[in-house]
Amino acid sequence: MSIAGQLQKIHRKIAESATRCCRHPGEISLLAVSKTVSVDSIREAAAAGQRIFGENYLQEAEEKYRQLSNLAEFHCIGHIQSNKAKIAATIFSMVQTIDREKIARELNKHRQAVGKPLAALVQVNVGGEEQKSGVKAEDCEKFLFAIQELPWLRVTGLMTIPPYSPNPEDSRPFFRELRQLAATLAAKKLFAAPKVELSMGMSGDFAVAIEEGATIIRVGTALFGER
Ligand SMILES: *Cc1c(COP(=O)(O)O)cnc(C)c1O
Numbered sequence: 001m002s003i004a005g006q007l008q009k010i011h012r013k014i015a016e017s018a019t020r021c022c023r024h025p026g027e028i029s030l031l032a033v034s035k036t037v038s039v040d041s042i043r044e045a046a047a048a049g050q051r052i053f054g055e056n057y058l059q060e061a062e063e064k065y066r067q068l069s070n071l072a073e074f075h076c077i078g079h080i081q082s083n084k085a086k087i088a089a090t091i092f093s094m095v096q097t098i099d100r101e102k103i104a105r106e107l108n109k110h111r112q113a114v115g116k117p118l119a120a121l122v123q124v125n126v127g128g129e130e131q132k133s134g135v136k137a138e139d140c141e142k143f144l145f146a147i148q149e150l151p152w153l154r155v156t157g158l159m160t161i162p163p164y165s166p167n168p169e170d171s172r173p174f175f176r177e178l179r180q181l182a183a184t185l186a187a188k189k190l191f192a193a194p195k196v197e198l199s200m201g202m203s204g205d206f207a208v209a210i211e212e213g214a215t216i217i218r219v220g221t222a223l224f225g226e227r
Contacts, residue, residue, distance in 0.1 A: 033054040094121070095107060101147060121157050175198075175212035199215070
């Protein structure tokens with residue numbers, strides 16, 4: 001199936017999942033994960049109406065930004081090394097993987113030159129997996145408090161990648177935990193806006209994520225095929 005066809009199919013599935021749990025499909029935005037995907041395929045998706053794309057690797061993202069910034073915007077969903085913070089602060093409209101104070105401060109510093117705050121999400125390691133990046137759930141409050149004062153970083157919510165499982169239902173408790181954590185933090189006024197973003201759910205489990213409150217789903221394989 002063409003990229004436009006897959007995109008339509010995903011939007012239908014988003015609408016079905018949203019309707020099932022009495023949410024409005026318009027509350028959920030689709031981030032097209034385009035790591036390793038060609039510039040031509042991104043153009044094709046953009047021509048079919050897709051606007052935001054998720055990239056994991058700085059070098060790849062920079063090249064795509066150079067070629068496509070007139071028709072697409074990019075979110076960072078990968079790890080950022082602090083020596084790459086300047087590029088990241090320039091090319092991304094949102095960084096979803098804030099997990100260290102150092103990187104938050106570096107992005108803040110370099111974003112000033114853009115003249116518009118950088119939207120950001122804190123990545124939470126809900127599964128508590130040893131090898132995975134992300135702030136531990138119990139450390140989030142302190143972390144958000146520490147980066148709250150940075151004027152060029154606008155932290156609007158949380159992002160997570162639960163432990164991998166072929167069964168989407170296995171992700172549900174982690175998605176639920178992220179939503180509850182976000183609600184607790186929002187009550188303490190630790191986010192920059194009243195609308196709190198929850199970036200969760202990928203090709204295999206985005207329907208479950210929507211049922212648990214996702215506002216951004218990150219979909220690669222279901223849109224562009226196997227990497
Ligand atoms: C690659 C990636 C995705 C997309 O995964 P698919 O299973 O291909 O939809 C989503 N989020 C992050 C952080 C990723 O690295």
